[in-house]
Amino acid sequence: MNEHDTERIAGLLEADGMTEASSMDDADVVVLNTCCIRENADNKLYGQLGNLKQMKADRPDMQIAVAGCLAQKDRDLIREKAGHVDVVFGTHNVHRAAELLQVARAEGPIVEILEATARDDAEAFPSALPARRDSDHAAWVTIQIGCDNSCAFCIVPAVRGPEMSRSFDELVAEVAELARDGITEVTLLGQNVNSYGRDLAIAARQAGDDVRLRPMFAELLRAVGAVDGIRRVRYTSPHPKDMKGDVALAMAETDAVCEHLHLPLQSGSDRVLSLMHRGYTAERYLRVLAEARATIPDLAVTTDIIVGFPGETEDDFERTLEVAAEAQFDSAYTFVFSPRPGTEAADMVDDFVDPAAVVNRYERLRVVIERSARAKHHARIGRRERAVVEGVSKRDAAMTTARTRQNKLVHFAGGEGLKPGSYVDVDVTEASMNYLLGELVDVVATPRRRRRIPVVAS
Numbered sequence: 001m002n003e004h005d006t007e008r009i010a011g012l013l014e015a016d017g018m019t020e021a022s023s024m025d026d027a028d029v030v031v032l033n034t035c036c037i038r039e040n041a042d043n044k045l046y047g048q049l050g051n052l053k054q055m056k057a058d059r060p061d062m063q064i065a066v067a068g069c070l071a072q073k074d075r076d077l078i079r080e081k082a083g084h085v086d087v088v089f090g091t092h093n094v095h096r097a098a099e100l101l102q103v104a105r106a107e108g109p110i111v112e113i114l115e116a117t118a119r120d121d122a123e124a125f126p127s128a129l130p131a132r133r134d135s136d137h138a139a140w141v142t143i144q145i146g147c148d149n150s151c152a153f154c155i156v157p158a159v160r161g162p163e164m165s166r167s168f169d170e171l172v173a174e175v176a177e178l179a180r181d182g183i184t185e186v187t188l189l190g191q192n193v194n195s196y197g198r199d200l201a202i203a204a205r206q207a208g209d210d211v212r213l214r215p216m217f218a219e220l221l222r223a224v225g226a227v228d229g230i231r232r233v234r235y236t237s238p239h240p241k242d243m244k245g246d247v248a249l250a251m252a253e254t255d256a257v258c259e260h261l262h263l264p265l266q267s268g269s270d271r272v273l274s275l276m277h278r279g280y281t282a283e284r285y286l287r288v289l290a291e292a293r294a295t296i297p298d299l300a301v302t303t304d305i306i307v308g309f310p311g312e313t314e315d316d317f318e319r320t321l322e323v324a325a326e327a328q329f330d331s332a333y334t335f336v337f338s339p340r341p342g343t344e345a346a347d348m349v350d351d352f353v354d355p356a357a358v359v360n361r362y363e364r365l366r367v368v369i370e371r372s373a374r375a376k377h378h379a380r381i382g383r384r385e386r387a388v389v390e391g392v393s394k395r396d397a398a399m400t401t402a403r404t405r406q407n408k409l410v411h412f413a414g415g416e417g418l419k420p421g422s423y424v425d426v427d428v429t430e431a432s433m434n435y436l437l438g439e440l441v442d443v444v445a446t447p448r449r450r451r452r453i454p455v456v457a458s
């Protein structure tokens with residue numbers, strides 16, 4: 001979400017007449033887009049601002065802006081600690097980036113933090129703004145902002161506000177526009193995508209419409225997947241407590257939707273899940289997973305797991321190991337718990353787990369995850385995979401890297417000259433824990449020329 005915001009800020013500045021600088025030394029404007037979900041976000045920010053201080057002293061016309069969720073959270077503190085910052089803006093007014101820089105140029109430093117996004121402010125949805133994308137064939141589409149949950153470790157609800165879905169028709173129209181622009185793969189973004197549309201139904205009811213109160217994510221998947229030119233649809237992230245059978249069915253029945261589900265587990269202990277306020281049990285998680293696998297053939301499953309959440313006992317952790325072993329994940333992002341200031345978990349200081357025990361647990365979990373990841377990758381050997389080219393392999397310039405529908409990287413030789421965004425068939429010959437090796441069989445499609453859409457800042 002944060003990276004997508006960055007694309008939008010860059011797009012807005014471009015629409016305002018700026019061009020990308022080759023380095024910070026050449027830049028007239030530097031925007032630091034912060035994300036306080038990352039560890040040490042504040043240290044990194046103030047470190048960068050320290051580096052920029054001398055630059056600004058040498059070139060007083062240079063403008064420095066700080067955006068994102070740390071700006072949302074720390075607002076005045078940033079100006080207090082770093083007086084050379086010109087603009088501070090938050091997550092709800094990304095669309096004002098260019099305007100705020102102009103105001104600061106004329107009137108001096110400005111801090112503008114909005115507490116919420118207005119429902120009727122279509123511009124406030126990142127996807128409604130111009131973007132400067134890194135990729136010509138893949139795009140993110142924000143379907144929802146904010147979150148109505150209250151996971152004890154998470155700062156998102158505090159900095160991104162309550163859940164708000166974007167209009168169904170606007171989303172489908174945006175994806176159709178992207179497809180006309182040469183985009184073939186979209187990733188739908190939201191904090192809790194399964195509940196997409198619930199707030200729209202509530203708003204429609206309040207306005208007097210006779211609509212059923214239900215999420216519309218399954219319909220959205222089907223509609224986006226049916227857009228002419230869209231070959232792949234991905235999404236992140238679903239919430240296990242809201243994942244229903246209709247979404248799995250839509251995934252199975254919509255050819256464009258990839259066979260990959262990222263379903264955050266966080267812990268395998270019901271006690272810890274309850275402390276985290278996750279709203280499901282390990283048994284329910286495994287049931288949801290089993291149903292999804294039964295509905296969607298050849299489904300890859302990845303997850304997030306936090307090790308050492310405050311109060312996690314050895315017994316709790318054993319449950320996590322058991323659930324991870326049973327779930328047989330294709331891969332997992334495993335995190336050592338670290339407190340994010342402003343969250344409930346950050347205040348559970350008395351229950352913080354001994355760091356040595358956490359390191360030990362993390363290592364044991366790694367072994368379990370790697371075992372299933374290796375097995376899942378090995379199971380691909382001998383299969384023909386449809387993959388989309390990402391570019392020259394970072395590990396070996398003689399190889400080309402592509403991504404399969406299951407979101408696995410596959411490297412192959414003989415792809416010289418293939419443009420990113422080309423669709424290829426590859427026979428998988430070898431597998432390691434993190435990637436596949438294969439032989440190029442066929443080029444199925446090459447990227448269409450991208451139609452440039454001129455963007456105009458309002």
Ligand code: SF4
Nearest residue numbers: 147149151154156191
């Ligand atoms: S569902 Fe939980 S972890 Fe995800 S954004 Fe909302 S509060 Fe954070």
